[in-house]
Amino acid sequence: MAAGDWQQKVATWMRGRRGPDDLAQFSVNLAIVVLIVNLVLGFFVNVSWLAWVELALVAYAVFRMFSRNLAARARENEAFLRALGPARPWLQNPRAAWAELRSYRHVRCTSCKQRIRVPRGKGKLRVTCPRCHTKFEVRS
Known part of the structure; x- marks a missing residue:
């Protein structure tokens, strides 16, 4: 198998799919935060249900990335970005948002x-x- 074959196959398979958008990235980041909370709380309390929340968040992100219903995913992502409102710059680039606030x-x-x-x-x-x-x- 040549070096570029698998890249070509992945590119062909991803054609017509959206890939990671803002809502999918937020879902994965939230899953990481829940994982850290689960690890910290795991030393003190048994919170096994948090593992299911992590799995559901990652599964939702994967579903969004590989979905072929682009119009529905775009509407959901736009609604998510509208819901973020003024917090959006702080989540996307906190350093730039802080510089903006100071200037x-x-x-x-x-x-x-x-x-x-x-x-x-x-x-x-x-x-x-x-x-x-x-x-x-x-x-x-």
Whole structure:
């Protein structure tokens, strides 16, 4: 068997499948956290049901990765990302989210409630909303 044969076979088999999306990655990461909790609690209390939770989370992630129903998996993933809301940047890249928090302040437009990013430490700023073009003043 040549070196690239198995890669070609896997690529052919994965064609038409989604692969790991955000919800599948979250499921696997949550399974790892549950595994660590199970290991720590296993020294003190018998919590064998946590192993079933780990298995179910990993099985769900594998199901999502290999499913051919792309539209349904995309809808589920989009609903998951919407549910995360403002916590999403902190989960995806905490270091960048922390740098963003230290460098910028987020304010809401007074009329349309659009979220606007303004630099910190610049004093009083006159801001124009990119959506409704309302001008208002904020302290950065």
